[in-house]
Amino acid sequence: MKKVFLFLLIITGFSSAFGQTAETPSWAKETKEQKEKRMEWWTHDRFGMFIHWGLYALPARHEWIRHNERISDADYQKYFDNFNPDLYNPKEWAKKAKEAGMKYVVLTTKHHEGFCLWDSKYTDYKVTNTPYGKDLIKPFVDAFRAEGLRIGFYYSLIDWHHPHFTYDGIHPGRPSTPEERAKANENRDMNIYRKYMKDQLTELFTRYGRIDELFLDFSYPDEKGHKDWDSEGLIKLIRSLQPQIIIDDRADLGNTEWGWDYVTPEQSMPREWPTANGKRVPWETCQTFSGSWGYYRDEHSWKSIHQLVTMLIETVSKGGNLLLNVGPTARGTFDDRANNRLEGIAEWMKLHSRSIYGCTQAPDEYKVPDNCFLTYNPKTKRLYLHVLEWPFLSLYLPGYEGKIKYAQLLNDASEIRYRTQKHDDSTPGDVILSLPTARPNVEVPVIELVLE
Numbered sequence: 234m235k236k237v238f239l240f241l242l243i244i245t246g247f248s249s250a251f252g253q254t255a256e257t258p259s260w261a262k263e264t265k266e267q268k269e270k271r272m273e274w275w276t277h278d279r280f281g282m283f284i285h286w287g288l289y290a291l292p293a294r295h296e297w298i299r300h301n302e303r304i305s306d307a308d309y310q311k312y313f314d315n316f317n318p319d320l321y322n323p324k325e326w327a328k329k330a331k332e333a334g335m336k337y338v339v340l341t342t343k344h345h346e347g348f349c350l351w352d353s354k355y356t357d358y359k360v361t362n363t364p365y366g367k368d369l370i371k372p373f374v375d376a377f378r379a380e381g382l383r384i385g386f387y388y389s390l391i392d393w394h395h396p397h398f399t400y401d402g403i404h405p406g407r408p409s410t411p412e413e414r415a416k417a418n419e420n421r422d423m424n425i426y427r428k429y430m431k432d433q434l435t436e437l438f439t440r441y442g443r444i445d446e447l448f449l450d451f452s453y454p455d456e457k458g459h460k461d462w463d464s465e466g467l468i469k470l471i472r473s474l475q476p477q478i479i480i481d482d483r484a485d486l487g488n489t490e491w492g493w494d495y496v497t498p499e500q501s502m503p504r505e506w507p508t509a510n511g512k513r514v515p516w517e518t519c520q521t522f523s524g525s526w527g528y529y530r531d532e533h534s535w536k537s538i539h540q541l542v543t544m545l546i547e548t549v550s551k552g553g554n555l556l557l558n559v560g561p562t563a564r565g566t567f568d569d570r571a572n573n574r575l576e577g578i579a580e581w582m583k584l585h586s587r588s589i590y591g592c593t594q595a596p597d598e599y600k601v602p603d604n605c606f607l608t609y610n611p612k613t614k615r616l617y618l619h620v621l622e623w624p625f626l627s628l629y630l631p632g633y634e635g636k637i638k639y640a641q642l643l644n645d646a647s648e649i650r651y652r653t654q655k656h657d658d659s660t661p662g663d664v665i666l667s668l669p670t671a672r673p674n675v676e677v678p679v680i681e682l683v684l685e
């Protein structure tokens with residue numbers, strides 16, 4: 234079931250970017266240059282932290298647990314009654330994110346379970362009514378801002394707790410037959426739920442200062458899409474409260490030019506830079522350490538530091554951003570596996586962030602050498618060669634003759650000498666980098682090429 238929905242999600246994430254362009258409402262008018270300006274920091278920064286935190290941290294076996302195990306509201310209540318993250322110290326989280334080189338953070342203010350991490354006026358299903366008893370978001374926002382990170386909010390369009398969110402095919406409390414479901418839905422009024430979302434988003438966007446990214450999640454248009462959410466109304470409201478905000482593509486407005494800013498391939502790596510109507514579009518892939526987003530104690534499919542660093546590089550080499558997720562425990566901490574991954578990334582980023590920030594896909598004239606990912610900084614005109622497999626002495630750069638002024642290892646700024654090998658007179662020759670025999674002792678070595 235979960236797989237099917239993940240698939241659907243990927244499809245909606247991508248296909249939504251295609252199709253007809255509906256007319257732009259007057260409040261949404263923006264020139265291409267204005268949009269680029271609005272997204273400038275995001276395109277530059279490339280790397281953010283996603284945080285999935287909610288009641289599901291207690292059962293610690295997937296944030297979709299209510300759905301996966303068909304848990305009723307009554308049976309889920311024990312997690313609410315025991316929610317008390319006594320070790321919560323967002324300053325520590327923020328420090329770790331910063332050290333890992335992340336420049337922004339996106340927090341689940343409310344996930345599909347409906348539990349709110351702030352003191353919302355519009356529900357009792359919120360952190361301030363748990364044993365913990367305090368707003369989690371204000372200290373979070375303050376801590377990350379103090380470390381210089383930008384703040385983003387995730388807000389689930391889906392809500393399995395709200396009494397007026399209608400039963401559908403994924404609702405954990407759904408009656409089993411379509412007839413029973415229709416009957417039960419007679420007492421549910423999505424108008425009320427739509428108003429609830431607007432009220433809550435207004436709270437979130439007026440209480441915590443400037444918010445830079447919004448991750449609305451998610452639509453499944455054959456059951457719930459933009460009409461059910463009043464996506465147009467939501468986007469209009471959000472833009473009126475936070476005009477500079479950057480919004481994802483999951484509100485089912487993919488066929489408009491104004492209802493989304495970037496596409497969101499999830500838990501997979503696109504083969505190439507995603508496009509819409511034939512044009513490359515801004516994209517941010519969100520990825521997990523181990524498969525689930527919420528803290529999952531017994532999950533053993535953790536990615537290695539090497540995989541994660543490579544994932545970041547590959548994303549930037551295709552012009553995208555990476556939003557890498559941590560699922561904090563119910564005590565309010567990052568567990569040792571998450572810390573280990575973040576520390577490994579931090580170690581690499583300390584020496585190599587220059588090949589990530591401000592970088593993008595290299596122009597086509599630079600062919601990608603074997604076993605490498607290329608990134609390119611258009612401002613400094615430097616090319617970064619991420620060498621995944623360290624070759625023996627010679628690294629061939631096909632057709633690079635006349636393009637390079639200087640080459641060095643990024644980790645220690647030590648010169649890499651090179652020579653040219655001509656094939657014939659009509660095409661540029663190859664450049665052969667003379668590598669040291671010993672692979673530099675870093676997760677992924679990078680050679681910086683200063684271009685002519």
Ligand code: GLC
Pocket residue numbers: 242285296297450451499519526
């Ligand atoms: C999916 C999942 C959700 C997760 C999200 C992250 O929509 O439903 O659990 O929050 O992807 O992108």
